[in-house]
Amino acid sequence: MGTFRGRSIRSFARSGVSAAFFCASVTAASAGAFGIREQSTQAQGLSFAGAASGSGGVSSMFWNPATVTMRPGWVTEQNLSFINLSGRITPEAGTNPAFARLGGSGDIGQGAVVPAGATSYQLNERLWIGITTGAPFGLVTKPRNTWAGEIYGRSSRIFSLAFNPVIGFKVNEWLSVAAGPNIEYFKLTLRQGFLSPINIDPANLPSSGIKADSWGVGFTAGVLITPLEGTAIGVGFRSSVHHDIGGQLILPGPFAALGGDVKAKLNTPEKLSVGLTQAISPVARINFGFEWDNWSRLGEINVLSNRTGGVATVLHLNYKDGYTYSIGGEYDWSPALTVRAGVAYEQSPINDANRTVRLPDGDRVNLSFGGSYRWSEKLTLNLAYSHLFVDKNSIVTRDNPLVPFVGTANGSADIVSVGFRYVFGEPAVVAPAPLVRKF
Structure with a gap:
C-alpha cells in the first residue's frame, strides 16, 4: 500500500506540472481590469456563483482551497476556454484634430485560449493535497497601428501563469481548512506611438514600448x-503577489539610448471570495x-x-x-445529465476617471449556461457558454496635454468552455463528499 501511495503522489505531481506547461498560452481579460475568471467550466455555467463553496468542482480550489476536501480519492479536472473579445473605440470632439482624422481603433479584441487545471488527492480520512494551475491575469488588446489614440496604445499584452499547491484538513465533519503557496509568473508588453520633435506626422509615428517580466510568491x-445537510458555505482568499519586474524600455x-533596462514594482490585487450552495x-x-x-x-506604477x-x-x-x-x-x-445557468453583475475597477484606450473596461453583466454529462463513473464531461454585456463608456485621456484623446468605447465578449473530470482508481476512503452531518 505504501508503494502504491508513493507512486500515486508522484503521478499526481507530474499531472499538475504537465497541466501547468499546457497553460502557457495567450490570455485575454474577461473579468474586471485584467483579471481572468475562467478557471472552471462547471462554475462558468453558473456565472461563477458558489465557486467558493464548491460549485466549480475540483477547480473551485482557485477561489477557495478548502474545497479540496470535498471529493474523496484522486480526482483531476482540466478546462479549456475560448474568449472572444470584441471592442471598438471611436474618437469624439475634444481629440487633437491632427490625430482625430486617423479614425477609430477598429476591433481591439483578440480571441484567446485559456487553459486551467486542478487536481486533488486524499491521503487519509482528514488530509488532502491539491494543485491548481492557470492564468489569474491576462490581457490582449490591439487596435489598428495608425489611429486617433495611437500615442496612448497600439497593443497591450499581459500574460500570467500560477502554480498553487495546497494542503487541506478536515477538522471535523462540518469544517475544513486549507492553505498553500501561490507561485506566479507575470509578463507585460506594452506598445504605443512615439511622438517627438523629429517625428510629428501622426500617420507615420514609430513605436515605443516596454517589455518586462517577473516571478513572485503569495498564498491562498x-x-x-x-x-446542515445540503448546505455549503465557503470563504477563500488569494493574497497579493509582489513582483519586482525587470525588462526594457524600447x-x-x-x-534608443534613453531607453534600456528598466524595473518596476507591481503588487497584484488580493481576492476575497464568498460562496453559498444550498x-x-x-x-x-x-x-x-x-x-x-x-x-x-x-495605484500608479513608476x-x-x-x-x-x-x-x-x-x-x-x-x-x-x-x-x-x-x-x-x-x-x-x-x-447522467446536469444542467445549470447563472447571471452575475460586476462593478468594474475601471470607470470614467481611470479608463484608457489600453483597457476600456466597464461594468458588465455575465449571462451563462452549461451542463455536465457523466460518461461513466470515472469520467464527466463539462460544457459552458457565457455572454458578457459591457456598458458603453467614455474615455478622456490627457497624459500628453498637447494630444488629448476623447472617445467612446463599446465592448462585449463570448466565452465557450469545455472540460472534463476524471477519477483515478478507487477512493482512498469510501465516504460521501462533501460530508454534511453535524454532531
Whole structure:
C-alpha cells in the first residue's frame, strides 16, 4: 500500500506540472481590469456563483482551497476556454484634430485560449493535497497601428501563469481548512506611438514600448463549512503577489539610448471570495457568490531606468476596487445529465476617471449556461457558454496635454468552455463528499 501511495503522489505531481506547461498560452481579460475568471467550466455555467463553496468542482480550489476536501480519492479536472473579445473605440470632439482624422481603433479584441487545471488527492480520512494551475491575469488588446489614440496604445499584452499547491484538513465533519503557496509568473508588453520633435506626422509615428517580466510568491487560504445537510458555505482568499519586474524600455531611432533596462514594482490585487450552495431538492441546488478584488492597491506604477535611477515612464492605473455578485442554479435532469445557468453583475475597477484606450473596461453583466454529462463513473464531461454585456463608456485621456484623446468605447465578449473530470482508481476512503452531518 505504501508503494502504491508513493507512486500515486508522484503521478499526481507530474499531472499538475504537465497541466501547468499546457497553460502557457495567450490570455485575454474577461473579468474586471485584467483579471481572468475562467478557471472552471462547471462554475462558468453558473456565472461563477458558489465557486467558493464548491460549485466549480475540483477547480473551485482557485477561489477557495478548502474545497479540496470535498471529493474523496484522486480526482483531476482540466478546462479549456475560448474568449472572444470584441471592442471598438471611436474618437469624439475634444481629440487633437491632427490625430482625430486617423479614425477609430477598429476591433481591439483578440480571441484567446485559456487553459486551467486542478487536481486533488486524499491521503487519509482528514488530509488532502491539491494543485491548481492557470492564468489569474491576462490581457490582449490591439487596435489598428495608425489611429486617433495611437500615442496612448497600439497593443497591450499581459500574460500570467500560477502554480498553487495546497494542503487541506478536515477538522471535523462540518469544517475544513486549507492553505498553500501561490507561485506566479507575470509578463507585460506594452506598445504605443512615439511622438517627438523629429517625428510629428501622426500617420507615420514609430513605436515605443516596454517589455518586462517577473516571478513572485503569495498564498491562498480558505474555510469550508457544511453546517446542515445540503448546505455549503465557503470563504477563500488569494493574497497579493509582489513582483519586482525587470525588462526594457524600447525607444526608436536616435532616442534608443534613453531607453534600456528598466524595473518596476507591481503588487497584484488580493481576492476575497464568498460562496453559498444550498440544495432545494434532491436534484436541484441554488448558488450565490460574491468576490472582492483589491485593484486599488495598484495605484500608479513608476518604471525606473537602471541607467539613471530616475523615472523613465509612469503607468497611470489608479483603479478602484472590483465587486462581483452572482446567482445560479443547477438541476439534475437525469442521473447522467446536469444542467445549470447563472447571471452575475460586476462593478468594474475601471470607470470614467481611470479608463484608457489600453483597457476600456466597464461594468458588465455575465449571462451563462452549461451542463455536465457523466460518461461513466470515472469520467464527466463539462460544457459552458457565457455572454458578457459591457456598458458603453467614455474615455478622456490627457497624459500628453498637447494630444488629448476623447472617445467612446463599446465592448462585449463570448466565452465557450469545455472540460472534463476524471477519477483515478478507487477512493482512498469510501465516504460521501462533501460530508454534511453535524454532531
